[in-house]
Amino acid sequence: MRREINGTTLGYDMAGSGEAVLFLHAFPLHRAMWEGQVEALRGRARTLTVDFRGFGESDAPPGPYRLEGFADDALRVAEQLGIRRATVVGLSMGGYVAFRLVERAPEFARALVLADTRAEPDAPEAKTRRYALAERVEREGVAAMADFLAGLLGPTSKAERPQVAARVKEIVGAPDQRAVAETLRALGERPDSRPLLPRISVPTLVLVGEEDTLTPPDGARVIAAGVAGARLEIIPNAGHLSNLEAADVFNRELVGFLEGLPKDG
Secondary structure (H helix, E strand, C coil), rough: EEECCEEEEEEEEEEECCCCCEEEEECCCCCCHHHHHHHHHHCEEEHHHHHHCCCCCCCCCCCCHHHHHHHHHHHHHHHHHCCCCCCEEEEEEHHHHHHHHHHHCCEEEEEEEECCCCCCCCCCHHHHHHHHHHHHHHHHHHHHHHHHHHHHCCHHHHHHHHHHHHHHHHHHHHCCHHHHHHHHHEEECCCCHHHHHCCCCCCCEEECCCCCCCCHHHHHHHHHHCCCEEEEEEEECCCCCHHHHHHHHHHHHHHHHHCCCCCCC
């Protein structure tokens, strides 16, 4: 399905009934990465998956892009669909967007699941690398992302789960190269979310793949230590895309967390 939000047409899917769960996807994937989680929640929750601008079925307007804008887009989709409050699940870039969403609309988040993400901003050298990669993507196309994409999966998945690598390649597809470059710059410009952590007062689950080298477990520990009452789970034999690499474990943690939440209203 598609819907015009803030002057841009965005792709989304909504399924099920009950308490709402909003899923925010990783870079440079799109909402299809959450299919396994949507299926796991069938009959348990109302799920909403949204493509950020430039990815999946969403249009790719001119930049600059900002994570705050991605958060606003997701909030507007939810509101137009009658969702005023939801558990927000974000992985990697989706986690960065979740921080901006909570900052801008704290009343929207019923609970948080932050997976394979971190609160720290890019160090200067990492920011420089993002900008250099953005320029390469503009010159050479998405093929310039090959090394980055190879780092999304952990060594166990690379060695033992060829179907996961194939699925990731399929989901990434051929995104708009201008949107990819603009999003890389937005990631490099993201603010420090550590000051936000003590202000998060909703139930929070932090998940991270044991083999994640892009946002390693130490970053997840920072989030869990900063949010009062947060629970941290490290998922064995999974890299950065833990929801795809170890879907059974990820889904068990997600379902258990949601079932333990107090009912709204």
